[in-house]
Amino acid sequence: MRSIVRTLAVLALAGAATAPAAAQTAPADLVFVNAKVYTADATRPRAEAVAVRDGRIVFVGSSREGELFVGDRTRRIDLEGQTLLPGLIDSHGHVTNLGNALLNVDLVGTRSFESIIERVAARAAETPSGQWVQGRGWDQNEWSVPEFPHHEALSAAVPDHPVYLTRVDGHAAIVNRAALEAAGIDRETPDPAGGRIIRDEDGEATGVLIDNAMGLVRRVIPDVSREQIRQSIQAAQTALNRYGLTSIGDAGVGVETIEVFEEMAEAGELTIRNNVMISGGGDLFSYLERGPRFDIGGEGKLSVAAIKVWIDGALGSRGAALLEDYSDEPGNSGLLLVTPERLREIADAAARTGFQLNTHAIGDRGNRIVLDVFEAALAETPVPDHRWRIEHAQILHRFDIPRLAELGVIPSMQTIHQASDMAWVPARIGFRRLYGTYAWRALLDTGVIIAGGSDFPVESPDPLLSFHAAVTRQNADGWPTGGWFPEQRMTREEALLHLTAWGAYAARVEDEVGSITAGKWGDLVVLSHDIMTVPDDQILDAKVQMTVVGGEIVYTESMGAGGGR
Numbered sequence: 001m002r003s004i005v006r007t008l009a010v011l012a013l014a015g016a017a018t019a020p021a022a023a024q025t026a027p028a029d030l031v032f033v034n035a036k037v038y039t040a041d042a043t044r045p046r047a048e049a050v051a052v053r054d055g056r057i058v059f060v061g062s063s064r065e066g067e068l069f070v071g072d073r074t075r076r077i078d079l080e081g082q083t084l085l086p087g088l089i090d091s092h093g094h095v096t097n098l099g100n101a102l103l104n105v106d107l108v109g110t111r112s113f114e115s116i117i118e119r120v121a122a123r124a125a126e127t128p129s130g131q132w133v134q135g136r137g138w139d140q141n142e143w144s145v146p147e148f149p150h151h152e153a154l155s156a157a158v159p160d161h162p163v164y165l166t167r168v169d170g171h172a173a174i175v176n177r178a179a180l181e182a183a184g185i186d187r188e189t190p191d192p193a194g195g196r197i198i199r200d201e202d203g204e205a206t207g208v209l210i211d212n213a214m215g216l217v218r219r220v221i222p223d224v225s226r227e228q229i230r231q232s233i234q235a236a237q238t239a240l241n242r243y244g245l246t247s248i249g250d251a252g253v254g255v256e257t258i259e260v261f262e263e264m265a266e267a268g269e270l271t272i273r274n275n276v277m278i279s280g281g282g283d284l285f286s287y288l289e290r291g292p293r294f295d296i297g298g299e300g301k302l303s304v305a306a307i308k309v310w311i312d313g314a315l316g317s318r319g320a321a322l323l324e325d326y327s328d329e330p331g332n333s334g335l336l337l338v339t340p341e342r343l344r345e346i347a348d349a350a351a352r353t354g355f356q357l358n359t360h361a362i363g364d365r366g367n368r369i370v371l372d373v374f375e376a377a378l379a380e381t382p383v384p385d386h387r388w389r390i391e392h393a394q395i396l397h398r399f400d401i402p403r404l405a406e407l408g409v410i411p412s413m414q415t416i417h418q419a420s421d422m423a424w425v426p427a428r429i430g431f432r433r434l435y436g437t438y439a440w441r442a443l444l445d446t447g448v449i450i451a452g453g454s455d456f457p458v459e460s461p462d463p464l465l466s467f468h469a470a471v472t473r474q475n476a477d478g479w480p481t482g483g484w485f486p487e488q489r490m491t492r493e494e495a496l497l498h499l500t501a502w503g504a505y506a507a508r509v510e511d512e513v514g515s516i517t518a519g520k521w522g523d524l525v526v527l528s529h530d531i532m533t534v535p536d537d538q539i540l541d542a543k544v545q546m547t548v549v550g551g552e553i554v555y556t557e558s559m560g561a562g563g564g565r
């Protein structure tokens with residue numbers, strides 16, 4: 001009797017796990033066996049084998065059953081105990097910015113203004129004079145003198161090329177004299193709304209431009225060609241695949257770049273799935289009338305179904321809008337990049353047309369305004385299952401933390417920002433406000449999910465750095481011991497979900513990707529180490545061995561280093 005019960009139990013389990021009936025075991029294209037599979041699917045969290053046919057997962061289960069899908073032309077991969085995860089999702093990054101960072105002067109990790117000038121001068125020497133030299137990635141908080149520079153030394157070293165150097169967070173730029181002249185910026189030029197021209201004691205522009213003031217120069221930089229956009233996308237997606245990423249959310253894209261993505265999707269040239277957020281430009285409202293679009297090109301590679309708006313700036317350049325002044329700059333409480341009224345107009349249009357509304361908010365004032373506007377707009381035009389998001393949700397007043405769950409708003413957060421910023425954030429905002437800062441646990445405990453991401457190229461796209469920060473609240477060197485406000489850590493399971501299933505849900509594509517589940521696209525990543533069980537200080541030893549998108553192997557370790565960690 002007892003053995004019959006056990007047999008029935010086993011059959012029931014097998015049935016629940018998409019047991020291969022004879023007709024379903026037609027050979028697959030790709031079969032992984034002997035893997036430690038973490039599916040991110042609660043109905044079957046663990047497995048040993050996965051089979052993919054025609055781009056989609058057809059089997060998840062034991063290695064013994066997985067072998068049944070191996071035919072003459074099947075690529076069978078014995079993982080010998082290595083870890084297999086769903087393809088990783090970065091819910092918030094900037095594809096062409098990453099591509100341009102790869103193609104332009106890379107300033108990430110520079111430790112002084114002098115070293116920046118050196119790199120820019122070297123690029124200028126090989127660039128026809130008069131042409132723009134652009135770079136990205138500086139961060140004055142990392143310099144020996146952690147202050148905004150003056151353009152004099154840069155202008156002296158590079159007199160004949162206009163120079164535009166974007167800060168690592170994209171919220172400030174350093175330009176030289178030629179660029180200031182090209183833009184017509186002089187001592188009479190007023191600060192634009194939502195922007196600041198930093199000036200010296202004599203009232204002259206220092207060459208540092210904050211938030212909307214960057215537009216004064218950016219508008220005189222010649223538009224890049226479609227071919228350059230395509231090259232930039234290609235450079236970025238190759239890099240992203242190396243990190244095990246199979247889907248991303250592109251956080252603020254103009255119409256022309258969207259058109260290039262569409263051409264590439266139709267031509268089958270995309271190796272990463274992109275959930276595009278349109279940036280709110282002038283013709284936004286007419287664009288919204290087309291309605292949200294999913295699965296452009298038919299391979300599930302491209303959706304254009306969300307809007308990106310920036311309510312405030314960033315913390316590093318003191319542009320994030322705070323309820324009270326910056327602790328290290330009395331009189332400054334940050335910048336609003338759009339008015340609450342404008343955000344409300346966009347919210348009403350989003351509610352009416354079915355677009356998701358993803359709003360950048362970093363400061364506690366920025367976050368409160370967004371929640372207020374979302375609440376009012378959704379009260380007037382209720383949208384069931386709207387999944388509107390706050391991008392970053394970095395500093396929340398404690399009264400606002402439960403409001404996201406109440407309103408059904410999804411926080412889209414970058415755990416790596418905590419690891420990068422923790423050393424200087426207390427000086428910016430003081431200790432009292434740290435309670436609601438990078439408050440993952442406090443948010444999760446209210447019942448929300450968190451969509452994870454890196455904000456690349458603000459940070460490295462490496463999702464393992466985000467995973468490590470999420471579970472340790474430490475930087476990659478393991479500092480500080482025990483973690484920074486460790487009570488806000490995620491569990492390993494939550495950290496996996498925030499880079500997989502929760503990211504899919506937050507992009508409204510959870511039926512297609514986000515877990516290893518029969519019927520979804522065959523998006524998978526093989527890791528050298530089991531990040532779900534190794535000690536904290538070994539998580540970053542893991543290397544991406546292989547990345548699979550829709551059953552196609554887009555990266556293997558033999559193709560080159562997985563990204564410089």
Ligand SMILES: [Zn+2]
Nearest residue numbers: 092093251455
């Ligand atoms: Zn961003």
